[in-house]
Amino acid sequence: xxxxxxxxxxxxxxxNTLLLLSLGTIIGIIVxxxxxxxxxxxxxxxIPFTFGLSPENxxxxxxxxxxxAMYGGAISSILINTPGTGxxxxxxxxxxxxxxxxxxxxxxxxxxxxxxxxxxxxxxxxIFFTLFLVKFVLLFATPEKFMLALFGICLIIVITTKGxxxxxxxxxxxxxxxxxxxxxxxTADVRYTFMRPDFYDGLGYLxxxxxxxxxxxxxxxxxxxxxxxxxxxxVSGRGRMxxxxxxxxxxxxxxxxxxxxxxxxxxxxxxGSVSNFLAYAEARRVSKNPELWGKGNPEGIIAxxxxxxxxxxxxxxxxxxxxIPGSATTAALLGGLLLHGLRPGIKMFTGEGxxxxxxxxxxxxxxxxLILFLGLTLIRPAGKIVLIKKEHVMSIVIILAVLGxxxxxxxxxxxxxxxxxxxxxxxxxxxxxxxxPAIISIILGRMIESNLFRSLRLSGGSFSIFLQRPISxxxxxxxxxxxxxxxxxxxxxxxxxKKSCKKRA
Amino acid sequence: xxxxKHIFINIxxxxxxxxxxxxxxxxxxxxxxxxxxxxxxxxxFPIVVSFLLFILSLFKLxxxxxSKEVKRQVSKIYPSRSTIITIxxxxxxxxxxxxxxxxxxxxxxxxxxxxxIDLKLTxxxxxxxxxxxxxxxVFYYTxxxxxx
Numbered sequence: 001x002x003x004x005x006x007x008x009x010x011x012x013x014x015x016n017t018l019l020l021l022s023l024g025t026i027i028g029i030i031v032x033x034x035x036x037x038x039x040x041x042x043x044x045x046x047i048p049f050t051f052g053l054s055p056e057n058x059x060x061x062x063x064x065x066x067x068x069a070m071y072g073g074a075i076s077s078i079l080i081n082t083p084g085t086g087x088x089x090x091x092x093x094x095x096x097x098x099x100x101x102x103x104x105x106x107x108x109x110x111x112x113x114x115x116x117x118x119x120x121x122x123x124x125x126x127i128f129f130t131l132f133l134v135k136f137v138l139l140f141a142t143p144e145k146f147m148l149a150l151f152g153i154c155l156i157i158v159i160t161t162k163g164x165x166x167x168x169x170x171x172x173x174x175x176x177x178x179x180x181x182x183x184x185x186x187t188a189d190v191r192y193t194f195m196r197p198d199f200y201d202g203l204g205y206l207x208x209x210x211x212x213x214x215x216x217x218x219x220x221x222x223x224x225x226x227x228x229x230x231x232x233x234x235v236s237g238r239g240r241m242x243x244x245x246x247x248x249x250x251x252x253x254x255x256x257x258x259x260x261x262x263x264x265x266x267x268x269x270x271x272g273s274v275s276n277f278l279a280y281a282e283a284r285r286v287s288k289n290p291e292l293w294g295k296g297n298p299e300g301i302i303a304x305x306x307x308x309x310x311x312x313x314x315x316x317x318x319x320x321x322x323x324i325p326g327s328a329t330t331a332a333l334l335g336g337l338l339l340h341g342l343r344p345g346i347k348m349f350t351g352e353g354x355x356x357x358x359x360x361x362x363x364x365x366x367x368x369x370l371i372l373f374l375g376l377t378l379i380r381p382a383g384k385i386v387l388i389k390k391e392h393v394m395s396i397v398i399i400l401a402v403l404g405x406x407x408x409x410x411x412x413x414x415x416x417x418x419x420x421x422x423x424x425x426x427x428x429x430x431x432x433x434x435x436x437p438a439i440i441s442i443i444l445g446r447m448i449e450s451n452l453f454r455s456l457r458l459s460g461g462s463f464s465i466f467l468q469r470p471i472s473x474x475x476x477x478x479x480x481x482x483x484x485x486x487x488x489x490x491x492x493x494x495x496x497x498k499k500s501c502k503k504r505a
Numbered sequence: 506x507x508x509x510k511h512i513f514i515n516i517x518x519x520x521x522x523x524x525x526x527x528x529x530x531x532x533x534x535x536x537x538x539x540x541x542x543x544x545x546x547x548x549x550f551p552i553v554v555s556f557l558l559f560i561l562s563l564f565k566l567x568x569x570x571x572s573k574e575v576k577r578q579v580s581k582i583y584p585s586r587s588t589i590i591t592i593x594x595x596x597x598x599x600x601x602x603x604x605x606x607x608x609x610x611x612x613x614x615x616x617x618x619x620x621x622i623d624l625k626l627t628x629x630x631x632x633x634x635x636x637x638x639x640x641x642x643v644f645y646y647t648x649x650x651x652x653x
Contacts (some may be wrong), residue, residue: 032598033633037583110554128600141546166561166564166568167565169528169557169561170526170558170561170562173558173561174529174532174558176550176554177532177536177551177554177555180536180540180550180551180554184547186546186547187544187546188547189543189544189547189548191539191540191543191547191551192536192539192551215595218591218595219584219588219591219592220590222585222588222590222622223584223587310597376606388627390621391622391630392629392630393617394591394618395614395615395618395633395637396616396633396636396637396640398595398598398614399611399640399641401642402598402599402602402607402651403509403611403640403641403644404644406602406607406650407644407649407650409650410650411601412599414602415599415602416599418599419595419596422592422595423592426584426592427525430521431521432524433523433525448550449550452549452550453549453550454545455551497624
């Protein structure tokens, strides 16, 4: 382990790697601060640029965008009451009231410190946790991998659909169906290609990723009546040292929120947008001064920001071990991983793969050190990001998406795909069909089909193989439980209501 | 008679979503029927998934048609003017790029988008046009995309 860790340091401490890490963190802060853009879009747009980089450098660039964006989201949350990312939504609850009270500078410094220290601590904890992951990953053969992918997709559906399970299921099956286009993974059958060579390799997951996330987001933004993201900003108030003292005062909340962030991040489907609210709610629940909450309580920012940055490390666990993305952003990250020929699983935790894995975790730590530095020194200019005109952001995002995807294979078919997927994503958003299950299904579709095929070959064509193996059976039961959980919780609430009505009567 | 009236109201107030579901139904039928031509190993996956999509879409369609919930706001099927301009200008951009290269097509795209949405161009807009052209040049220089 120590050798791999040293090798990880060696990879990271090269000048070009450090430059990429810094660039990624800055890009991340900018895209995170722009409401509607966020880390997923930032990573999706950067993937084509990484084509010429080594796999470890590419991943370090992408992961530093992720970390930077988690902090960047707090800037617009605090200054304009609009979270740059879903992961900073809870930050608005205390951050904006603080800015209104003239404490924007204090709130921004607090978010930088909480994000930076939270990310660093989570990175260190996850590095030690990887030791135990190796043994766990070895327990998973093809039937387990198939069931785990299904379990992950179902978990993502339930979390993202917010009550309308059918819409999530339709979105996921739509994504899976799209992966059937092209040459079948285990046989020589050419499926649904209309005899056009463009379709032989299937509809690419990268055009789908960029189309459904980036292009669709631009189409959605175009319909919002707003000249620029903000009209005016005010960065003033108490300083950086006060923020540091505040974190020390609320150290227990900070530590608890980091653990919440790692835990929630490691669950497929739940990401920073869940962890920041959970950490915020927990800090509020145990608070001795409940009357201070919602009026600009610094403890709320500490809880929200330290947990969402800790999620970055946590989300890497299911992504690197099983190839199951923890969130939309890690789905984009997984796209980058696959593009560079890295396959999640045991290979990422042995030999050369472990060096890369450690360099990724170390990159998380280093990018958060950079967040501390950038966040504290560039508070004033960072605030101006939110003044950029909406149409300017839209046009640059489309150009980057088109040029980026074209440059990968010099294929015009790819740029047509991103527009088609963009329109599909826009329609999905319009009628509240979640896009994330579709995109994760598109990424995992081929893996699911080949694992299903291999499992059936092992069992001589019998589906009973999924019931005979303990982990596979547990995952199957878990999948069923997850799918029925919305109905069970609704039934539980009804029962509770009835009981309370009876009591009142 | 009252029931039929209710269904018609549901259709008219959810026409956009109904069209989307019909698209899913047609897509699932296309994949289902198309899979008959493949070998057993290659058709299991598309058959299972297309069947699921068909059933789910049908269920959703029926639940919309029979819904007793009255929508207060009828959702507009057409997007806003600026969204139409954005989508159309993107389509024109990717089509033109094939014939006239990325430099001129990117220039035209940014102009259409900025002017089409705002109906005026400012000094700040010209910076974005220059930035767009600079990006095209960076891609040409580093990743060899065709300029013309």
